[in-house]
Amino acid sequence: MRRLCLILLAGLVAVPAALAARGATGDGALELRDVYGNVSLSGEGVLWGQMDKGALIVTDPVTTDGDVSVTGADKPPKTLPDGSVLYVGRAMTFRITGGTYKLQFNNGNGIDLTTVGVGKATILPSLTVVDDGDYALDGGKWKSVPLLDPLTVKFGTPKPPPTTTTTGP
Numbered sequence: 803m804r805r806l807c808l809i810l811l812a813g814l815v816a817v818p819a820a821l822a823a824r825g826a827t828g829d830g831a832l833e834l835r836d837v838y839g840n841v842s843l844s845g846e847g848v849l850w851g852q853m854d855k856g857a858l859i860v861t862d863p864v865t866t867d868g869d870v871s872v873t874g875a876d877k878p879p880k881t882l883p884d885g886s887v888l889y890v891g892r893a894m895t896f897r898i899t900g901g902t903y904k905l906q907f908n909n910g911n912g913i914d915l916t917t918v919g920v921g922k923a924t925i926l927p928s929l930t931v932v933d934d935g936d937y938a939l940d941g942g943k944w945k946s947v948p949l950l951d952p953l954t955v956k957f958g959t960p961k962p963p964p965t966t967t968t969t970g971p
């Protein structure tokens with residue numbers, strides 16, 4: 803009886819771990835801490851964070867693949883000609899619960915965010931502060947954002963395109 807219980811217990815631990823590892827393939831993580839400047843971020847996955855002050859342009863190319871939430875804008879959001887939405891304010895929070903997204907932070911002060919999935923970010927540091935903040939990839943050590951040079955980082959590994967098989971003529 804003990805042997806059966808031990809086997810069942812091992813199965814309860816091993817199966818979820820194996821499924822989680824398979825589901826996480828390709829996912830990476832990017833974290834920003836107290837970043838100042840302009841940040842372009844495009845990706846697929848989940849994202850959450852806050853910004854002390856600045857403008858945020860959100861583009862949701864596939865509106866049915868996840869939800870976008872932005873709170874704390876000083877003015878009502880403005881829909882731009884390309885369909886993206888502009889938010890301006892202080893103490894804004896934002897959350898994307900899955901899918902494809904593109905964010906553009908303009909003159910951002912104190913940007914803190916975490917994203918998990920696959921994507922790319924470019925940070926153009928502010929020339930008005932001494933410390934432009936920090937970033938970390940995949941749970942690694944925090945690194946300083948370079949003071950003068952743009953920084954581009956990729957996170958996660960894109961899934962390979964589906965293979966197609968052909969059958970004779």
